[in-house]
Structures are given as structure tokens and as C-alpha cells.
Amino acid sequence: MYSIFRVSSYTGLIAFFAAIIAATFWITYKRSELRAPNTYIAGLALLIGAAATIPTWGVRPQMFSMLFAAGFLWVLDKYALEKSTRVIWWLIPVTILWVNMHAGFPVGLVLMLLTIVGVALDAYIMERLSIAQIWQRTRGLLLVWLFSMAAVSINPNGVRLYSYPLETLRSRPMMQYIQEWRPPDFQDPMFLGLIVLIVVTFGVLAVSNKRALPSELLILSATAAGTLRSGRNVPFFALVATPILARHLWTRLAPYTTAGGSILQDQSVLGRQQGNVVISVLLLIALPIVGAGVRLRNSSRIQPLVEARDFPYSAVEFMTSSNIPQPIYNEYHWGGYLIWKLYPRYRVFIDGRADVYGDQLIEEFFRIHDGAKDWRSLIDHYGIQSVVVSPDSAIASLLREDKSWRNVFEDQQTAIFTRGSDPIAHKSRQ
Numbered sequence: 001m002y003s004i005f006r007v008s009s010y011t012g013l014i015a016f017f018a019a020i021i022a023a024t025f026w027i028t029y030k031r032s033e034l035r036a037p038n039t040y041i042a043g044l045a046l047l048i049g050a051a052a053t054i055p056t057w058g059v060r061p062q063m064f065s066m067l068f069a070a071g072f073l074w075v076l077d078k079y080a081l082e083k084s085t086r087v088i089w090w091l092i093p094v095t096i097l098w099v100n101m102h103a104g105f106p107v108g109l110v111l112m113l114l115t116i117v118g119v120a121l122d123a124y125i126m127e128r129l130s131i132a133q134i135w136q137r138t139r140g141l142l143l144v145w146l147f148s149m150a151a152v153s154i155n156p157n158g159v160r161l162y163s164y165p166l167e168t169l170r171s172r173p174m175m176q177y178i179q180e181w182r183p184p185d186f187q188d189p190m191f192l193g194l195i196v197l198i199v200v201t202f203g204v205l206a207v208s209n210k211r212a213l214p215s216e217l218l219i220l221s222a223t224a225a226g227t228l229r230s231g232r233n234v235p236f237f238a239l240v241a242t243p244i245l246a247r248h249l250w251t252r253l254a255p256y257t258t259a260g261g262s263i264l265q266d267q268s269v270l271g272r273q274q275g276n277v278v279i280s281v282l283l284l285i286a287l288p289i290v291g292a293g294v295r296l297r298n299s300s301r302i303q304p305l306v307e308a309r310d311f312p313y314s315a316v317e318f319m320t321s322s323n324i325p326q327p328i329y330n331e332y333h334w335g336g337y338l339i340w341k342l343y344p345r346y347r348v349f350i351d352g353r354a355d356v357y358g359d360q361l362i363e364e365f366f367r368i369h370d371g372a373k374d375w376r377s378l379i380d381h382y383g384i385q386s387v388v389v390s391p392d393s394a395i396a397s398l399l400r401e402d403k404s405w406r407n408v409f410e411d412q413q414t415a416i417f418t419r420g421s422d423p424i425a426h427k428s429r430q
Helices: 002-035 039-056 062-082 087-099 106-126 131-151 160-169 172-177 189-207 214-229 231-256 267-274 277-301 303-310 313-322 332-342 359-369 375-381 394-400
Strands: 328-330 386-389 405-410 415-419
Touching (some): 002 039, 002 231, 002 277, 039 062, 039 189, 062 087, 062 106, 062 131, 087 106, 172 359, 189 214, 189 231, 214 231, 277 303, 303 313, 313 332, 313 415, 359 394, 386 394, 394 415
Parallel strands (some): 328 386
Antiparallel strands (some): 386 415, 405 415
């Protein structure tokens, strides 16, 4: 990511992660086509699934986990639907890559395990196979799962990575305070796409002409439960639900796709009716590429405006010129930005990597931020000399009334307080 930024700044990063997201849903589209051999049915399911994940999109390593999860599901589909056993061995090296790129790697292991159980359930319930036959069908993937579990240790932290995901999930402060670890707030408009995906998927399952496979219900229920526990898991549910939605949507609409009075015509027939290949290429390829290029250029152009709007841009300039005393206390979501702009001159109190700071410090951070009764003793304990926070935060209101602190900078984005009782050094109203 840093190399891309050095070469092409924000433009390159936006394009790179847009390509990762596009690749994720291209894989998901191909998986949907395996179940619904109709471009429009598969495309409709894809649009519904992708819309649910939009709030999670961004220039962040989590997109790697979304891509790897899509790849895992594609391989596992090949195994479950087409009985392809050779391709599953690729999951082992991909696990090594995943574990060294993002901490979402346990998702791949869970998806493999759910597939093993799902294949066994389908074989037992739907095909009435014997235990020996079920073992014959699942043992290859089980062996790959065991090797993948062992491959997790191939990282700079070794076996430490086995306990890390469990520690994160058991962290009460992270689950309580970090927004993306909380359950989805369905009153928030950004989760409207998820609501649509859940309602449409389970609604289509209810009216499908085909009985849902036990494996489908298992993996759909497991990922839905994960999503309802944490908004961070929405992409994994969407990647699982989209092809299942496509399959059962196809079972309902397939009778209407025949010639005559069809509402959905065969792709090749529709292509012939539309005629001119040049026009089709223009509409389906050239114009989207031009539109994406314009969007990319505009996104890159407004980055300074976004930075000034969402981050303490002016406050950083003030800190650089005024040399405010340290240590500092800062907003959680500004920590990475302050490191990017001020390290090594300034060290932050906390940044977005909450897991590396530990539960105790996270708890203490929020007690200070929310103005709990022990906020003053905590600031004294850490020897805080400057506080860089949002002007409307509880701690900012308390420090304004405290004569032992002075407000040296304030604009619409940031308020800076330092120890001392001198008059205000700088105050900006923008």
C-alpha cells in the first residue's frame, strides 16, 4: 500500500482497492452463474449482495479478507458442486498469504469447516449415503483444512496467531466501543442494503421451487449469525448469500425465460435483437471505463477537502509550528492520521489498532474521553500535557471549565488544550 502511494498517491490506492472489490464480486458473479445460468438473474443477485457491503468498502486491508473469502468460496463451490478435489490444495498457500495480510484469516478456516459439515449433511440427508461414503467424499477437504490450520503459524508471530482472533472476539471494550465490531444498527440508513439482502434471500428461499440444501442453510445461518453479532462480518454473509439467492431466484423465474411471452429472454437471443456489436461494446465497456476514470480523477482531486473535513488538518499545522508539550491524548480515530503527519516528533496516546493497545488502555481512553469521575487521575497517571480532541467531546467541555488547562487552538474540527493557565494562544473559528 505504501509503495502504491509513493508511486501514484491517492489515485493509485483508490484504483487498486477498487480493483480488489471488483475482483471480489466478479468471483461472486461466476459462483452465482454456477447456480443460475442466466446473466440477468445472476446479475440481479450480485447487485443486491454487493449493495449490502458498500459501507465496508475502502482503502483498508480488510478488503484483502473480502477478496480471499470470495476466492475460498469459489474453490469450495468447485469442491461441493463439481466434486473437484485438485483445486482445494490451493487453499493452503492462500491461507499463508492471507494470514500475513489481514487478521480475517479465521474466516477462511471457518468456511472450510462449514463446507465439510455441509457436504456431509447433503450426502447423508439428501443422498442417503453411508458413513464410509461420506468419509470418502469429505476426507480430502478435511486434510486440506488440517494443513491450512498448521500453515497459520507461518507468520512473523508464529503460533501467537492462533490465540489472537479469540482474544479479539473476547475483548469487551472492542465489542462495546469500536463501531464496526458492534451489531448492525438497522435504523442507520447505511444498513438498508443489508436489510434488503436478508429479507430478499430468506423470502426467495421460502417460495423457491427447490428445497434448500442442508449445506446452504448451514452456511447461510452461520454467516447471518456472525453478521448480526458484528457489522464487520457483513461482507462474508453477502458473499455466501448472493449465489444462494441467485439459485433459488432462478428456480422461480426459469419457467418464464422460455421463448414467446417470456419476461426474461435468453442472453444470446437478446444480443441478436440488440444488433450492433460496436454499440454494445460502447455501452457495456467503453462508457463504464470512462465513467470510472472520471470518478477516480474526481475522488483523487477532492482528497485534500476530505482530509480537511474529516481529520485535524489545521490542528496538525498548529502542532507543528507551536511545538505543544507532550505526551498527548488524542481522539481514537485520529491516531493513524497523527502518526502519518507527526511521527516521530509526536507519539499518539492511541490509534485505530485497538487490539495492540490492550483492553485496559482502551477502557481508560474512553473513561477520559467521556469525562468519567476518574478522568483527571487518569490524565495525571499518564502525564498528559496536551489534549487533541473534538470540540464537542465531553472531555473538551470539562477542560474548558478547568483553570489548570488552557485552550490553545480550536476550530470546527479540533480543540487543543495544554496544561497551564496562560491566556488562549490561538483560536480559529472556521
